[in-house]
Amino acid sequence: MFGKAAVSGDKVNLVIDPLIDAASGAQSVATRSMQATLMEMVRAHYPRFTVLPFDSEALASKPVVLVGTFTAVNNQGVADGPRDAYRICLTLADLKSNSVVSKGVSRARVEGVDATPTPYYRDAPLWAKDQATDSYIKVCQGTKLGDPIDPGYVEKLTANALINDGILAYETQHFREALAFYRAARKLPGGEQHRVRIGTYLAASKLGRREDMVDAFGDLVDYGLATDRLMVKLLFKPGTTQFIDDRQITDPYPMWLSQIATHSRQKGACLEIVGHTSHTGMPQVNERLSTLRAQFVMDLLLTGAPDNRGRMIATGRGFKENLVGTGKDDASDALDRRVEFKVIGC
Known part of the structure; x- marks a missing residue:
């Protein structure tokens, strides 16, 4: 090559x-x-x-x-x-x-x-x-030899380099530096990226900056709602509708759900809450489980905002819409066990 x-x-x-x-x-x-x-x-x-x-x-x-x-x-x-x-x-x-x-x-x-x-x-x-x-x-x-490079890609390159610096700083526990890289990237052409929003949220949460963390998550929710699709990693115990027993992972869940409920209400959005499972087990069992999980999440959303009841429905897709699809049931295919919030017509 x-x-x-x-x-x-x-x-x-x-x-x-x-x-x-x-x-x-x-x-x-x-x-x-x-x-x-x-x-x-x-x-x-x-x-x-x-x-x-x-x-x-x-x-x-x-x-x-x-x-x-x-x-x-x-x-x-x-x-x-x-x-x-x-x-x-x-x-x-x-x-x-x-x-x-x-x-x-x-x-x-x-x-x-x-x-x-x-x-x-x-x-x-x-x-x-x-x-x-x-x-x-x-x-x-999507290219073959001799093709021109997508101008959208070239425009974002300098921002991409800073974002990557931010990712590496985060992964080596330098959270303040990571935050500085994301803020700098955001000011550059093509720097208004999803990875910057995620990085800002992660660094703020590691630094214990609760207010910045809530703002950053709200920003992520607004972006997802604007693209009509928000896919959230809510992790359940295998085969159940209960979140996993790991406080470190599940502690922010109530804040996430409250932000999703608040921001979707502010935007007047109606939501289809879609449960997904990874590619293991029987299709019928997975479809039922994914629907029950979506229902469980919808009930949690409604606890804080019962007036949203008419604006939400819960459905399940089993493993029909896997993004990764390897069925490994570990961190590598966590996206396949996501709960999705789709903006639908009211």
Whole structure:
């Protein structure tokens, strides 16, 4: 892939915009490990390339940017079959010529991929569609050799570098620094990103800044409601409608639900509360369980705002709408056990 890159010059600067899981947008143990392997490989075998840190100084030199995605797929190509493999896509995008200069695709068995999300993504309270992640995936999966780079992706690069600094600061327990990176990123073109909102919430919660934490979560809720879809990680004990017995995880749940109830009421939004389960067990059992969980969450929302009763319905989808779909039942497919708040017509 590096040997056949159609890029001019004897010396080429290279930065890696961190690889992600295409279903969740998360960095994982596997994406980080592959990144490290690629860096070692380039340093050892491709002296033409100089690997630079992913920061504004390196980006100013208009380097080649490596992007990559891991996507869980069915190896036989069966659309709703079990996702038993990962498709790994890598792309080199040259900022000087503004074009895609090399591509590579491979497959790996699910057993050989540790999809455990890194701490920032593991701790993120919710998930929503994010334009920055979509444009990253498009550069990797939606291009062929010689194609121009999506301008939406290029515009966000400097902000992305700062956001990544914030993520790494959070993951090394430097919460104040993380907050500063997110605030700086937010002021840049393309910095108004979902990852910034999540990072601000996480850093504020680790610093014990209750008011900032509530504001940041409200901001996340507003963003999700504006995209008509808010996917919240509410973790239940297996096979039950009770939250897991881990106070550290469940302590903020009442605040989350109260913010969702308040902000949806302020916006006059009607909500369909949708329960989901991961891809294990019997479909009928999972559908019933996911409906009961959605009902349980709806009842909690109504305790604080009983006048919202006519504006909410609870449904369950079982594992029909899995985003990850590997059925591992651990942190790597936590999104498949989400509770979704969909804005619907009243």
